[in-house]
Amino acid sequence: MADIKKRVLILSTGKTIKLFGNSIAIGKSLEIGEGYAPNLFSAGTGSDHEKPTGTVSNPHSLTAQEMHEIADFNIRLWLDLKDNLRKYGLTNPKTFKPGD
Incomplete structure (x- = not known):
């Protein structure tokens, strides 16, 4: 399971992503980024x-x-993103919801 330690997102695969903030966030369009x-x-x-x-x-x-x-x-929102990733994958724009 992913974890954040000292502003580094650590994934179970061993991949690490340095964060500028202290959290990750999801928007209504299902795009994800840092929550500053x-x-x-x-x-x-x-x-x-x-x-x-x-x-x-x-x-x-x-x-x-x-x-x-x-x-x-x-x-x-996170569950919708997981469902859409299963359905459409990582390269299909349909993965994202149109923003309001």
């Missing part, structure tokens, strides 16, 4: 950006139910 700003819900971090300091940032005052909704939305 943890600006919706995040843990306060120390100078090494990996160890939580005990603070939580929730600038939009999201409730647990709203966080579940956001998680479900993102999970659905």
